[in-house]
Amino acid sequence: MNLLEENIDWTIKCSCLANKSGEQACNALLEVGIEDIYLSYRVRTRKDKSGKVKTDIKFYYTFMCPCCKEETFIKEEDLPLSIKKIILIVEKEKGRRKIASGKKHINC
Ligand SMILES: [Zn+2]
Numbered sequence: 001m002n003l004l005e006e007n008i009d010w011t012i013k014c015s016c017l018a019n020k021s022g023e024q025a026c027n028a029l030l031e032v033g034i035e036d037i038y039l040s041y042r043v044r045t046r047k048d049k050s051g052k053v054k055t056d057i058k059f060y061y062t063f064m065c066p067c068c069k070e071e072t073f074i075k076e077e078d079l080p081l082s083i084k085k086i087i088l089i090v091e092k093e094k095g096r097r098k099i100a101s102g103k104k105h106i107n108c
Pocket residue numbers: 016017025026027028065066067068069070
């Protein structure tokens with residue numbers, strides 16, 4: 001049996017920081033529930049010591065602000081392990097959400 005999303009009585013208070021895009025945030029204080037959080041990722045390319053180009057993919061727990069529609073990353077240490085596990089399982093079943101195209105910090 002896999003009941004993953006029902007009856008999870010957990011929320012976290014987060015401010016809209018728009019730290020995914022670096023856009024102007026509205027700073028609204030939001031009560032974010034587990035169903036509001038999803039994974040998004042950023043791809044970064046960098047050169048290692050020998051000059052080879054390496055690609056790093058970093059995942060972030062993310063929510064979208066209902067006021068300004070900007071996305072904010074939640075610090076991993078602010079999320080309980082059990083909540084992170086559920087988010088990972090749900091995301092795996094849904095398939096990873098693609099990052100919105102056209103954001104300026106992403107180099108693919
Ligand atoms: Zn906002």
